[in-house]
Structures are given as structure tokens and as C-alpha cells.
Amino acid sequence: MAWFVLSSFVDRTIEMLHSEAVQQIGVTDELSELKNTMSSIKARLSDAEEKEELVDHRLFVDLEKVEELVDDLSSEALRQQLAGTLRRDSITKKVCTFFSTSSNQAASQYKLGEKIKGINKILARLKASLLDSGLVERHEENIDVVTRGKEPTPSYVHKEQVIIGRDRDTTAIKRYLFDVAENSEEKNVEVIPIVGARGIGKTTLAQLVFHDEEVVMHFDLRLWVNLETYQLQQKLGKIVRGKRYLLVLDDVLIGNPLMWTSLKNLSSGCANGSRIITTSSYWDAEIEITKSIGTTKPYELKPLDEEESWALFKKVVFENGEEKQINSQIVKRIVERCAGSPFAIKTIGRMLQSKDPETEWSTFLETDIISRIHRGDLNSFEALKIVWDNFPWNLKNCLAYCSLFPIDFEIDVKTLINLWIAQGFIYPSPGRHMEDVGYEYFRNLCWESIFQEVEKDENGIVSKCRMAPLMHQFVIKAAEQFVIPDLTTFEELWLPQPGQLGSPQLGQFWLAQHVSFGFHLDSSSILVRLLWDRAYNLHTILLPSQMRLETEETLSESFFDVIILRHKLLRVLDLHNLGIEMLPDSIGKLKHLRYLDVSQNSAIKSLPNSITMLLHLTVLKLSSCYGLQELPRDIHKLISLRHVEIDWCYSLTHLPRGLGHLTQLQTLSEFVLSKDNRHSCSLSQLAALNNLRGKLKIKNLENGIYDSKAAILKEKEHLTSLTLAWDLDVPEDTAKYQLDLLEPPSNIKELLLVRYDGIEFSNWFSSLNNLVKFSLRNCKCRHLPPLSHLSSLKVLILDQMTDLKCISNKYENNHPSSSSASAAAAAFFPSLEELRLTELPNLEEWWGGDNSLKATVSSLPSFPRLSKLMIEDCPKLSSMPLYTHLKEWLVLDNTSLETFQHIMNPFTSSQVPSETNKEWSAASTSSAVFASSSLSRLQSLCIIGIKKLDISYSDEIKWEGLRNLRFLRFDYLPKLNELPEGLQHVTTLQELHIWRCNMKTLPEWIGKFKFLTALGISACPYLNSLPEAIKSLSSLMTLEIVDCPILLERCKSENGADWHKIEHIPDLFFL
Incomplete structure (x- = not known):
């Protein structure tokens, strides 16, 4: 029987009995006796767990009766509280039959008192039974993560994972990842084994590398896989195909030849530079890998040195880094016994936190457990049990509850915390939200390497996690x-x-x-x-x-x-x-x-x-x-x-009236306004909801014009994202007036305006210094508010704005004609990483004003960090800033030739092209189009719907400048009759898509794309054959041919003229 479940249950019951609401319902004497009895039983449960006694199942049944009663008491308290609120706020004019009259309340209290007396008799019998079993009251002070009315105990205050002495190792593994990636020509995949003794920190090192910012940017896909549940080839094959991936296989065992076969098969079809990191305590496992697929030399992770071990010990044991007055010789011996093992140092350190340094540390030094840790002869479950035994009741319950999720399941952290709260596993802390305390619990468990971080939100908060597989198995057994x-x-x-x-x-x-x-x-x-x-x-x-x-x-x-x-x-x-x-x-x-x-x-x-x-x-x-x-x-x-x-x-269609009385609300993802305010919620109901956090979307704002001021949005300081959406037209002046009143908190991070009909913006925009993402959709403004100075802005999205003619007006400081142009350029959108300009049919230029738009290129500001750019359906756009750092993707869809040239090679002319220069010949544009040194890091390129663009026959296009291009799409380019000759130099290409073009053949040099994994051809009616070289594309895994009648006929299975060229390709899709 899991004693921690019963002990934590008793804690929760006592917590409810201490709540202010329960105290106010009367039956004080009976409640006091019940609390005393529960406290006594809990003390004996502590003794039972210490002695590992078996539990009589009747104890659980009887304690469950107590839980039901206490919840009834709490429900009664809430009913009385609500009744008072309804009377005080006059929500209803008549007394609701949902609540009792005062006489009925007295009768209810008498019945509750009688129930409590009956339960006290049951608990008294159970207490006597525990006493007869020889169990004594074992009162422990340090058992809660956060205890009622106390500061968090030193043992379990929130702390980030302490990692010391692994910087050199992290750098070394990253060098394997990057250097091998640049130099490897023969293999798509290299395996990097990390080996070392159990508890030495191999998983921690792999996690450091896995989450490193440079590693995240380098790989298309990162996967952390539990070997016991994944069938590698079946489940990962399609996911990694065509991508440069990093796969971590943690705690590899020996004797599984099928796994190595699957691992070997994964090495085909992926992009060059893919890497697999394995961790293992067994050198034999690494020998198996080497025999199966080959590896780099195993990286042996060494123990921490004496200085690093001492630093880690101090971090774990001493509160706030303050050393206690202790015998230095004893501490030295303890650290020596840990033999440089981070697991041993952390485990022993946690055990010492609850012991007296002067009287108990020297005795603990001679115990069997520290000897076994020193010798390294604990098996995995024994090691986990040491960690488990040091947890308080509530953390054990939180951990055991996670066994409800499938192994290797991606758990939503907010959902997990809400589930813990629902079960009463999170104890309240004065002045703090339960959700924040719950996240503190979660971070403590992360610190113990029990959870693996899978995803973080834009604020660095862990949003998804996985439970470590061994711990998952352990808690299944424990609970x-x-x-x-x-x-x-x-x-x-x-x-x-x-x-x-x-x-x-x-x-x-x-x-x-x-x-x-x-x-x-x-x-x-x-x-x-x-x-x-x-x-x-x-x-x-x-x-x-x-x-x-x-x-x-x-x-x-x-x-x-x-x-x-x-x-x-x-x-x-x-x-x-x-x-x-x-x-x-x-x-x-x-x-x-x-x-x-x-x-x-x-x-x-x-x-x-x-x-x-x-x-x-x-x-x-x-x-x-x-x-x-x-x-x-x-x-x-x-x-x-x-x-x-x-x-x-x-x-x-609406939210019900009275919602504003739910003052504890933290999440209300949408607030829907209606014309009928008699039965629906108005904007004024938001005034009291200052605990709202996260995202809030207010819809149908045309129905809240006169209540906008009452919403007091700027006081909702916990909001991170705000969407203001209108559904019907509003007069221009009215829209501006309303927007002025809907000022968000100054620390808002995301702001989206939908169908805003004002021409100008509110003055409060200048104070949004923490804004990370700004979006406008279907708005009528003609230019944007000043944004280029916002140091935190990372994403800017403008969509479906028919009246927008320029993005910045002439009064903004970064206008090219500004006398301080060089200073302005340095501060031009300093953090912007993603820019989307879509369906802006009348957008002509970035800056409004006079002919100063024809400034020289050298005076134009550039985006210092822009990595993603999409310009779609902006046919009139001619003047733009510079884009010299694009890395992730570039999409040009139905843009002008001027925009295309300016982005692909801004330095071919001394000034921005004039609007009258509409026609270019292929010869005059050949060197201009793809002299792409500024795009040398670009990974994905889509060129769509530029009808006058002709790049088919140029011999001077500098394709070789696109040294990192992996994805290329040509779509609806009527003048593209052949693939450009220079494209053959882009040997990094992994996916090529040709849609709606007038091509007749594909060149034989397509065989140079040795890393090509996917080829898509759609709506190319004149394409009459495939080149013989396709047979040599050993990495090609997917061929898709749609709406190409001649080609489809030639690719018919068995008897098609081109079938022999493609029969080796695993995935064929024809339509």
C-alpha cells in the first residue's frame, strides 16, 4: 500500500479544515476534534512508512469517508459565501431556492455536526488500531514543498537545475556536431556516443547540448527518443526524411540487434549533417553501434574534479549558498566518497539537508547507503528510490499522478498543474496563485531530472515536457x-x-x-x-x-x-x-x-x-x-x-451576464460581446477580472463602444497577449476613440488588431516597449504607428489591408532622408526576426513622403536579425529596406520585379529602381537576380506568381551563393521553360517543387542533387519525360506527380517508359 497517498490525503483534509470558508460555517468544537484526530493519524502514518508496514485496506475506505465529508463542509461554505455575494450584489431580486433559509442553515449545521461526530468515532477507532500496531507519532517539520503559513522550506524552494563543470564537455560535443557536419561527404548521419559511469551526468550533458541555442538553429528537427517504446524506423522514418536532424537515444542498452538495424535504416533518406547522440554506461553498447553503423570515437564523460564537486555540493546543501559552521574534514570525506559523481553529490546532499551537521553527518558517513553510492553498485531503481524517499508527501503524489500519461507522452505543463491542483496535491502559499506554486513543484522535479523539457513558450516558461522513462516505470510501481x-x-x-x-x-x-x-x-x-x-x-x-x-x-x-x-x-x-x-x-x-x-x-x-x-x-x-x-x-x-x-x-454568440463576479478567473481565452446587454456580458464586466493572465481575445468590439473605458485593460498586468477584433464597420473617429480607451498593459508581449477602421493609432503604442509580436489584419489604416524603435519586437504581420500605401510615414526618424540616417539604421527594428506582408494590393513603399525614396542603397537601413520574410500579393511594392541576414525562409508571391531584384541582390544598382522601369530582359537581369551573397544562409526559398520573371537561359546566375538552400519551390512562373543551369551548384538541396510552369524536360544534371529526398511536379502539362539521372538519386524518398498527363502516362507501374527510372523510390504519389 502506498503510504504517501494516505499521508498526503490526510494533509489535504487538514488543509481544507483550516480554510477560512470552512471555519465560518459553525460546528467549531467538532471541527477542532476532527483536526486533532487527523493530525495524530498522520503522525502515525509517517511512522508506518518509515517502518514499511503494510496497510489495512479498511483505513483507506474510512479515510475516503472523511474526504467526502470534508468536501461537503467545503461545499456548504462555498454555498453560504455565494449566497452572501448574491444578496450583496443584488444579482437576483428573489431568494434563490438553491440556498437555505437561516433556519435551514441551522438544521444543516446540526446535521453536519452529527456527521463529524460519527466520523470522529471512526477515526478514533483507526487511531487505536494504529496504536495497537506499535506505530508511534512521528512529527516531521520538513515535509512540504510549501507549508501553510510558512516560508518555503529550504529543501524545496524553487531552483533551476544546478549544473557545474560541464562547459568543456558541452563545447566538445557541439564541435563533433558542427565540424563533422561540415566535413562529412560520405555519410548522411554520424553517431556520437557518450559513455561513462552511471550517475556521472551523461543525460544532463545530452540535455545541455539538445537545448543549446546554436544546436537548435543548426538542425531542422531535434528528437529525444525513448528506446523502449519507439520502433525507430517505423515511427521516425517519415519524420526525419529529408531533414537534418539531431536524435538523442538516452541510456542505450546492449543486446538489441533490431534496434541497430532500424538505426542504420534511419541514416538513409535524411539530410547530410544529421547526428545521433547516444548515452550509455556500457562500452559494449557503443561497440555494437560501431559494428552496425559506425561512429565517431566515443566521448568518455569524466567525473567532476575536486573543486567542481565541492562547488556542486555547496549549491545543493547550503541555503542561498551560505555555508554552515561544520567540520570541514567531515565535508571533505563526504565529497570524496561521491567520487565526482553529480548524482551521488546531489543525492547525498539532499539527504544531508534534513540532518544536523554537528551530530548526524559523521554518523551518516558510515552508513551502507553512502558506501553503495560510492561503489556505484546501486541499480537504477535503487538509485531512484533514494531520490523518491527524500521527496515530501505532496511531491510523491504529483509524481505518481504522472503515471496516468503514456510513456514518452508529451505532457502539457499547464494541464498537468491544473490536474495536480484538482486533486489537492498543491498546498496554498500566502499571497501566491496555486498555479505558480504548482509550477514551482514542477521546476523542482525538473531539477531532479525527472522531467525532460520538450518546449518552452516565448517567455521561457516550460510548456511541454516528458517524464524520464525509468522514473515513469518506477512511479507506476510505487502507486x-x-x-x-x-x-x-x-x-x-x-x-x-x-x-x-x-x-x-x-x-x-x-x-x-x-x-x-x-x-x-x-x-x-x-x-x-x-x-x-x-x-x-x-x-x-x-x-x-x-x-x-x-x-x-x-x-x-x-x-x-x-x-x-x-x-x-x-x-x-x-x-x-x-x-x-x-x-x-x-x-x-x-x-x-x-x-x-x-x-x-x-x-x-x-x-x-x-x-x-x-x-x-x-x-x-x-x-x-x-x-x-x-x-x-x-x-x-x-x-x-x-x-x-x-x-x-x-x-x-455572447458570454452570460455576471461573469465579472468570477474574480478568481485567470484564463478566459475569448470575450464575446453582443448587442443585447440584458442577458449578456458587457465590456464593463472585465473591470474586476484583474487576475486574467496569458491570452485574451475580445470579439465584436462594435458592440462595446460605450463600455470600452470601463474594461480598464491596462490594469491587467498578467496578460501576455491581447487581440482586439471588430466584426462590423465602425466610423473612423469612433474606432480611434474606442482604441484609445482599450489601452493594454504596458508589458503586453503580443497585440493583434482585426478589422480596425481607424486611420490613425493611439498614442499608447509608443509605450509598448515589451511588445514581441504585432499583427494587423483587415484594417483600414494607411500607415503604421512608429515601430522601428521597439527593441523587443520580433514578429510583424500585416495582412489584408487594402488602404495601406506605406508602412512608415515620412515623420518617422528612420526615413532614408533623415539627417541621422546612419544612427537610425543602427536602431532599425533591432530584434525583428519575422516579417509577413500579405494581401496588401496598394502598398507601394516602406516610407511615405516625397522623392527621397530614391535614396542610394548605402543609406537604406537594414534588418539586423530578420530571418523569415514573406511578401505575398503586394504587386505595387517597389521600395524596401535591406534584407541581409535571411536564414530560415523567403517567400515571394505575386510581387513586382523591383521587389524581387531588391531582395535577391540589393547591391546591383546604386539606387532603388524607379517605378517606371517595368520591363527587364533576361540578359540584363541575369547577374542581378541571384548574386546572393547576402542570402548565403537561406534555407528555404519560394518564388511564386512573378509572371514577367525569366531566369531560364542565363549562364551567369550566381546560384552557388545559396550555400545552405535546402527547399526550393518554383510556382506559376510562365516564362520558366527550363531549370536554370546554375541551379546544379546548389548541391545542398533536399526538396524541389515545380508547379504550374511550362517546362518540357528536366536536365540530366539533376543527378548532382545527392541529398534530394523529395521531388514534386504539379500542373506542368508539357513536361514529357524524366531524366535518366533520377535513377542515381539514392536519397530520393518521395516523388509526387500531379496533373501532368504526359508524365503520368510514362510513369505507369511496370510498363511506363519512365518506370525503370523511378521504381527504386519508396513513396510515389500520382494523381
């Missing part, structure tokens, strides 16, 4: 009696009845509190049978792998009957993507529910108003419920609600 981890097959559903023997992992299903289904459910009947026959009073039902198909059946009504009758203690209910058309009124009976996910059920049109009886509900997920038209009218009664996710609910 097997209370958590049924991801059931992966239907066969696992048929579990033994209570009292019968069965699978060791699943035999305790009857007592399980949490269950998840790690496979796709396509039949609700199976779910009903399981939840009725094999489970009782679950706290969690999770569906992490659910992906519904439109042809599958909808969830049956019997499912909800089972949920209500058998699982009334549910705290988390995941119903996403189950084809639900309507939730039943009985959903309101799940009074303990904290977390409800009904997202991606597109047929739901409304929610029953009974859902507002779920007073504990904190998370309501409705995203992608495309048919949802309204939220429950009494949603203001959900006073515990903190997160309402309604992204992509396109049919939502």
Missing part, C-alpha cells in the same frame, strides 16, 4: 494500488473482480482512485462496462490518447448514469473528443468535481445550467466545441472557477 496507469489495450480492461487474483499491476483496480486510457476509445459501451463492473468512486478519469473519428458512435447516456451512480467523488473528468452531443442535467450531482474537459465535442450547442452547481469547479475546458452557442446563464455561481478555455468556439 500501483491507487493509480491505474495508461491502459494500452482493450484486453487490459477485463480485470478480476474484488477478491479474485489477477495481474499484479491491475489487481487492485477496485481500490484505484485514478485511471487513464492510453488508447483511443471508439466505443462508449466498453468504457461503461469497465466503470460499472470494475471500479468504484474514482477520483480521475483521463483520456490522454483520445482522437475521435466522425463516423464513430456518440457517447451513450448510460455512461453518465454510471458516472453519477458509481463515481460521485470524481474530481477530474476528461470527456474530450467523445462525440458528445449534450451533457445531462445530472452532471450537477458531481459536487466534488474540480476539472471538466469536454473540449473537441463539436456537436455540443449548450451546457446544462445544472453545471453551475459544481461549486468546486476550477477548470472548464470547451475549446474546439465548434457548435457551442452559449455558456450557462448562471455561470457566475461557479465562484471557484479559475480557467475557462473557449478557443475556437466559433458559434459562441
Whole structure:
């Protein structure tokens, strides 16, 4: 029996009993006795875990009764609190029958008091039983990450992962990655083995390299793979095809020849410079790799030296880096026993944190555990158990709960934290949001290398993670009696009845509190049978792998009957993507529910108003419920609600009146305004919602003109992204007036305006110094506000703006004619990385004003960090700044020849071309078009719809300047009759697409593209054959031919004239 589950449960119960709301409902004496009894039981549970005693299952059953009662007390407190709020704010004119009268409240308190007395009798009996078992009260101070009314304990304050002494190793591995990539001509893939003793830090080193900024930029794709679950060739083959990838295989074992075969097959079809890093404690494993696919020389990771070991020990043991008065000889001996192993130093350091340096450290030095750590003879599970045993109750619960997710599953961190909160695993800390405390828990677990960071958001916050595979296996074992981890097959559903023997992992299903289904459910009947026959009073039902198909059946009504009758203690209910058309009124009976996910059920049109009886509900997920038209009218009664996710609910017409009373709301992804304010929410309701954080989109702003000031958006300092969207036309002056009133907080990072009808912008734009992304869509402005000075702006998107003629007006300081042009150029969009200009039919120039647009190129400012550029449907654009650092992608679609020349080679002329120079001959443009030294880092290029562009017959085009180009697309270029001769020098090319061109043949020199993995030809009706050289393209994995009648006839299987040229290609797609 997992004692930590029961101990943490008792902690949660005591926490609820101490809450202010519960204290105000009366029955004080009974509550006091209950708290004292619970505290005594908890102290004896600590002794039981220390002695590794077995637990009588009746203890769990009785404690569950206590949980139900305490939650009832909390519900009663919330009901009384809500009743007071309704009376005080006069939301309703009549007393709602939902609440009791004062006399009924007195009767209710008497009944609750009697219930508590009964429970106290049960707990007294259990306390006596524990006492008879010889268990004593073991009071421990240092057990919580954050304890009630205290500062965070030194052991588990939030800390970033401490890594010392691995800078040289990181540099060395990166040199392998980059230097080999430049010099290798024979192999697409090289393997870099990292070997060393267990606990020496091989995984940590691999993580440092994996997340290094230069490594991230160098590779198209990075993958961290769990070998035990991945079939490498099958699952990764298509993902890595044609890409320069970095694959990390952590903790490689020996004796798996099929894996090495798959690994070898991965080396074909990928881009040159791909790398695989392996980590292993076994040199034999690296010998196997070498025999199978060949490697560079294994990199042996050495132990930390004495100075590094001491520095790491101090970081782990001493609070805030302050050394205590301790015997230096003892510390020296302890560090020596760790033998330079970071795992040993961290593990022993954590164990010493709770011990007295003067009286206990010397004794600890002689224990068996430190000797075994020193000798390195602990197996993986024994080592993890040392880490596990040092965790407090609540972190153990958080960790065990993660076993509900399939192994190697990408976990959304915000979802994970909300699930922890729903189960009561996160203890409140004064003055802090529970979500912030939860993230602190998560970071502590990352510090222990339990989670692997997969993705971070723009603010550096970890948004997705994976659980380390070994720890995943460990926690499954540790929590097997209370958590049924991801059931992966239907066969696992048929579990033994209570009292019968069965699978060791699943035999305790009857007592399980949490269950998840790690496979796709396509039949609700199976779910009903399981939840009725094999489970009782679950706290969690999770569906992490659910992906519904439109042809599958909808969830049956019997499912909800089972949920209500058998699982009334549910705290988390995941119903996403189950084809639900309507939730039943009985959903309101799940009074303990904290977390409800009904997202991606597109047929739901409304929610029953009974859902507002779920007073504990904190998370309501409705995203992608495309048919949802309204939220429950009494949603203001959900006073515990903190997160309402309604992204992509396109049919939502309004939000219900009273939403502004939910002052704890942190997530409200969309705020939809309506003309009818009698029953719907107005902008004024936003005034009190100052806890909102993350993203907020306000729609239909034409319905909130007169309430805009009341929204007070600038006080919502936790918002990071704001979208202001109008749906109907608004007079120009009115739109400007409204925008002035909708000033966002000055620290906003993303701002999007949709269908703004004002000509000018508000003055508050100049104060948005933290703005990272700015987007305008379908707006009527003729130029932008001054933006070039914004030091944090990374993304600028302008889309569907028919009136826009210039991007900056002549008064902006960086105008080319400015007397301080050189100084302005240095500060011109200093951080901009991505620029998209799309569907701007009247955009003529970057700067408005007079003929100073014909300034010399040398005086034009350039974007110092721009890496991505898209110019689409801007046929009149002629004057632009310089783009000298493009790296990731360049898309030119329906642009003018002037723009094309200016971007591809801005230094061929002394000035920007005049607007009257409309026609160029092929000869005059040949050297201008692709003399591309400024684009030498560019990886992807798309040239589309430039009808007058003719580059087919030039012998002087400097294609060789595009030294890193991997993706090339020619589309709708009527004058492109042949591929340019110079293109044969771009030997780095991995994908080539030719669409809607008048080509007749492909050249034989296409055989020089030895790294080409994908070739696409579409709507080229005159193309009459494929070159023989295609047979030599050994890396070519995909050939796609669409709407090319002559070519399709020649490529028919078996008897086509060109079939012998392409039969070696694995993936052929013809249409």
C-alpha cells in the first residue's frame, strides 16, 4: 500500500479544515476534534512508512469517508459565501431556492455536526488500531514543498537545475556536431556516443547540448527518443526524411540487434549533417553501434574534479549558498566518497539537508547507503528510490499522478498543474496563485531530472515536457494500488473482480482512485462496462490518447448514469473528443468535481445550467466545441472557477451576464460581446477580472463602444497577449476613440488588431516597449504607428489591408532622408526576426513622403536579425529596406520585379529602381537576380506568381551563393521553360517543387542533387519525360506527380517508359 497517498490525503483534509470558508460555517468544537484526530493519524502514518508496514485496506475506505465529508463542509461554505455575494450584489431580486433559509442553515449545521461526530468515532477507532500496531507519532517539520503559513522550506524552494563543470564537455560535443557536419561527404548521419559511469551526468550533458541555442538553429528537427517504446524506423522514418536532424537515444542498452538495424535504416533518406547522440554506461553498447553503423570515437564523460564537486555540493546543501559552521574534514570525506559523481553529490546532499551537521553527518558517513553510492553498485531503481524517499508527501503524489500519461507522452505543463491542483496535491502559499506554486513543484522535479523539457513558450516558461522513462516505470510501481496507469489495450480492461487474483499491476483496480486510457476509445459501451463492473468512486478519469473519428458512435447516456451512480467523488473528468452531443442535467450531482474537459465535442450547442452547481469547479475546458452557442446563464455561481478555455468556439454568440463576479478567473481565452446587454456580458464586466493572465481575445468590439473605458485593460498586468477584433464597420473617429480607451498593459508581449477602421493609432503604442509580436489584419489604416524603435519586437504581420500605401510615414526618424540616417539604421527594428506582408494590393513603399525614396542603397537601413520574410500579393511594392541576414525562409508571391531584384541582390544598382522601369530582359537581369551573397544562409526559398520573371537561359546566375538552400519551390512562373543551369551548384538541396510552369524536360544534371529526398511536379502539362539521372538519386524518398498527363502516362507501374527510372523510390504519389 502506498503510504504517501494516505499521508498526503490526510494533509489535504487538514488543509481544507483550516480554510477560512470552512471555519465560518459553525460546528467549531467538532471541527477542532476532527483536526486533532487527523493530525495524530498522520503522525502515525509517517511512522508506518518509515517502518514499511503494510496497510489495512479498511483505513483507506474510512479515510475516503472523511474526504467526502470534508468536501461537503467545503461545499456548504462555498454555498453560504455565494449566497452572501448574491444578496450583496443584488444579482437576483428573489431568494434563490438553491440556498437555505437561516433556519435551514441551522438544521444543516446540526446535521453536519452529527456527521463529524460519527466520523470522529471512526477515526478514533483507526487511531487505536494504529496504536495497537506499535506505530508511534512521528512529527516531521520538513515535509512540504510549501507549508501553510510558512516560508518555503529550504529543501524545496524553487531552483533551476544546478549544473557545474560541464562547459568543456558541452563545447566538445557541439564541435563533433558542427565540424563533422561540415566535413562529412560520405555519410548522411554520424553517431556520437557518450559513455561513462552511471550517475556521472551523461543525460544532463545530452540535455545541455539538445537545448543549446546554436544546436537548435543548426538542425531542422531535434528528437529525444525513448528506446523502449519507439520502433525507430517505423515511427521516425517519415519524420526525419529529408531533414537534418539531431536524435538523442538516452541510456542505450546492449543486446538489441533490431534496434541497430532500424538505426542504420534511419541514416538513409535524411539530410547530410544529421547526428545521433547516444548515452550509455556500457562500452559494449557503443561497440555494437560501431559494428552496425559506425561512429565517431566515443566521448568518455569524466567525473567532476575536486573543486567542481565541492562547488556542486555547496549549491545543493547550503541555503542561498551560505555555508554552515561544520567540520570541514567531515565535508571533505563526504565529497570524496561521491567520487565526482553529480548524482551521488546531489543525492547525498539532499539527504544531508534534513540532518544536523554537528551530530548526524559523521554518523551518516558510515552508513551502507553512502558506501553503495560510492561503489556505484546501486541499480537504477535503487538509485531512484533514494531520490523518491527524500521527496515530501505532496511531491510523491504529483509524481505518481504522472503515471496516468503514456510513456514518452508529451505532457502539457499547464494541464498537468491544473490536474495536480484538482486533486489537492498543491498546498496554498500566502499571497501566491496555486498555479505558480504548482509550477514551482514542477521546476523542482525538473531539477531532479525527472522531467525532460520538450518546449518552452516565448517567455521561457516550460510548456511541454516528458517524464524520464525509468522514473515513469518506477512511479507506476510505487502507486500501483491507487493509480491505474495508461491502459494500452482493450484486453487490459477485463480485470478480476474484488477478491479474485489477477495481474499484479491491475489487481487492485477496485481500490484505484485514478485511471487513464492510453488508447483511443471508439466505443462508449466498453468504457461503461469497465466503470460499472470494475471500479468504484474514482477520483480521475483521463483520456490522454483520445482522437475521435466522425463516423464513430456518440457517447451513450448510460455512461453518465454510471458516472453519477458509481463515481460521485470524481474530481477530474476528461470527456474530450467523445462525440458528445449534450451533457445531462445530472452532471450537477458531481459536487466534488474540480476539472471538466469536454473540449473537441463539436456537436455540443449548450451546457446544462445544472453545471453551475459544481461549486468546486476550477477548470472548464470547451475549446474546439465548434457548435457551442452559449455558456450557462448562471455561470457566475461557479465562484471557484479559475480557467475557462473557449478557443475556437466559433458559434459562441455572447458570454452570460455576471461573469465579472468570477474574480478568481485567470484564463478566459475569448470575450464575446453582443448587442443585447440584458442577458449578456458587457465590456464593463472585465473591470474586476484583474487576475486574467496569458491570452485574451475580445470579439465584436462594435458592440462595446460605450463600455470600452470601463474594461480598464491596462490594469491587467498578467496578460501576455491581447487581440482586439471588430466584426462590423465602425466610423473612423469612433474606432480611434474606442482604441484609445482599450489601452493594454504596458508589458503586453503580443497585440493583434482585426478589422480596425481607424486611420490613425493611439498614442499608447509608443509605450509598448515589451511588445514581441504585432499583427494587423483587415484594417483600414494607411500607415503604421512608429515601430522601428521597439527593441523587443520580433514578429510583424500585416495582412489584408487594402488602404495601406506605406508602412512608415515620412515623420518617422528612420526615413532614408533623415539627417541621422546612419544612427537610425543602427536602431532599425533591432530584434525583428519575422516579417509577413500579405494581401496588401496598394502598398507601394516602406516610407511615405516625397522623392527621397530614391535614396542610394548605402543609406537604406537594414534588418539586423530578420530571418523569415514573406511578401505575398503586394504587386505595387517597389521600395524596401535591406534584407541581409535571411536564414530560415523567403517567400515571394505575386510581387513586382523591383521587389524581387531588391531582395535577391540589393547591391546591383546604386539606387532603388524607379517605378517606371517595368520591363527587364533576361540578359540584363541575369547577374542581378541571384548574386546572393547576402542570402548565403537561406534555407528555404519560394518564388511564386512573378509572371514577367525569366531566369531560364542565363549562364551567369550566381546560384552557388545559396550555400545552405535546402527547399526550393518554383510556382506559376510562365516564362520558366527550363531549370536554370546554375541551379546544379546548389548541391545542398533536399526538396524541389515545380508547379504550374511550362517546362518540357528536366536536365540530366539533376543527378548532382545527392541529398534530394523529395521531388514534386504539379500542373506542368508539357513536361514529357524524366531524366535518366533520377535513377542515381539514392536519397530520393518521395516523388509526387500531379496533373501532368504526359508524365503520368510514362510513369505507369511496370510498363511506363519512365518506370525503370523511378521504381527504386519508396513513396510515389500520382494523381
